[in-house]
Amino acid sequence: MRHVIALDVGGTGMKAALVGADGTLLHQARRATDRERGADAVVETILDFAAELRAYGEEHHGESAVAAGVAVPGVVDEEHGIALFAANLGWRDVPMRALLSERLGGIPVALGHDVRTGGLGEGRLGAGRDADRFLFMPLGTGIAGAIGIDGRIEPGAHGSAGEIGHVVVRPGGTPCGCGQRGCLERYASASAVTLAWREASGDAKATAADCARAVDAGDPLAAKVWQDAVDALADGLVLALTLLDPRTLIIGGGLAEAGETLFTPLRAAVAERVTFQSPPTIVPAVLGDTAGCLGAGLLAWDLLAATEHPEKAEADSTDNTEVTA
Incomplete structure (x- = not known):
């Protein structure tokens, strides 16, 4: 069966899959990132993992993968296939696309940012598949x-669209690693709620x-703590509504696992704040931790379509139901 390799690289673990042309996950696997071994070792682990997936596809599906997609954190030059910087992985200027293509026998390789790639999966195959304009926001260690x-x-224009976690919602507030004070992710991420609840409860092991x-x-x-x-x-979402006018807001990540404990007060708080803006539909993400792999698979299929059928690539990349190649 024709398939692509998909890799979703995180700070502590990697998820991988073989993805069919209709978005079906034909095989899934996980591996520790082992970032404590250093950036070069992490890159080698990624390459080895991809090679093992290629071999699995040959053995169990009768042919090699026709393309690959990889999602990585940090700053990414998607056009040139370079992982520019990732603080939690310690790398700089890694030519990821070239390295993977070489290890995989020269097949086309697409590189994407982890949150944008997850958003691609959620948008085409998940909660946003019927929305022409949406904003996908995972609330995890940070917010993007x-x-x-x-x-x-x-x-x-510079590969950093969507960094809503670093809009200031509390001027002069808590310092953020980006250099500003009062950023959204310092108040509304899962890690921020964890810290606030530990302080309020006195339990050093408490979580969001x-x-x-x-x-x-x-x-x-x-x-x-929760209402704060x-x-x-x-406040951050209404800023996004004002600037982007999305039809749907898709909320994912660890904090969204609270379900209506989050969504009921959040919908009410957004409704209280909108004036002239059109209220969006606010929904939970549905793909969970497979969004990144599915998105990486979509990147690979889109790249393959552009390579094999350039005249059809534009139409294929805007199909919200399936990917063709």
Whole structure:
């Protein structure tokens, strides 16, 4: 069966898959990133993992992968296939596309940013498949966004579109690693809620999930911590609504696992803040941690379509139901 290799590289682990032309996950695998061994070792692990997936496809599906897609964190030059910088992996200027293509026998390789790639998967195959314009926001260790327009993800002029986690929602507030103070991700990410709940509860091992459970149990301290995060998130989302006018807001990541404990107050907080803006539909992401792999597979199929059928690539890349090649 014709398939592509998809890799979703994270700070602590990698998810991989063989993806069919209709988005079917034919095989899935995971591996530790082992970043403590250094950047060069991480890159070699990625290359070895991809080679093993290629061999698996040959053995179990009768042919080699026809292309590959890889999603990585940090700053990414998607056009030239270079992983420019990732603080949590320690690398700089890694020619990822060239290295993977060489290891995989010269097949086409697409490189993408992890959140934008996850947004591509969620947009075409998940919660955004019927939306012409959406904003995908995973709330995890940090916050970033993917701006979806007619089946494509907007990269921006310099490859950094969607960095909504670094819009200031609390001027003069908590310092952020980006150099500003009061950034959204310092108040509304899963890690921010974890820190706030640890301080409020006195439990050094508490998590954002623990805070959500305490909210459900009626704990007033937890309710205050949770509402502060919801209010900050709503402020950031209304800014996004004003600038981007998306039809759908897709919220994913660890914090979204709280379900209606998050979505009910968030919808209310956004509704309270909109004036002239058109209220969006706010929905949870549905692909979970497979979004990155599926998105990487879509990148690979899109690249293959552009390589094999350049006259059809434009139409294929805007098809919200399946990928063709």
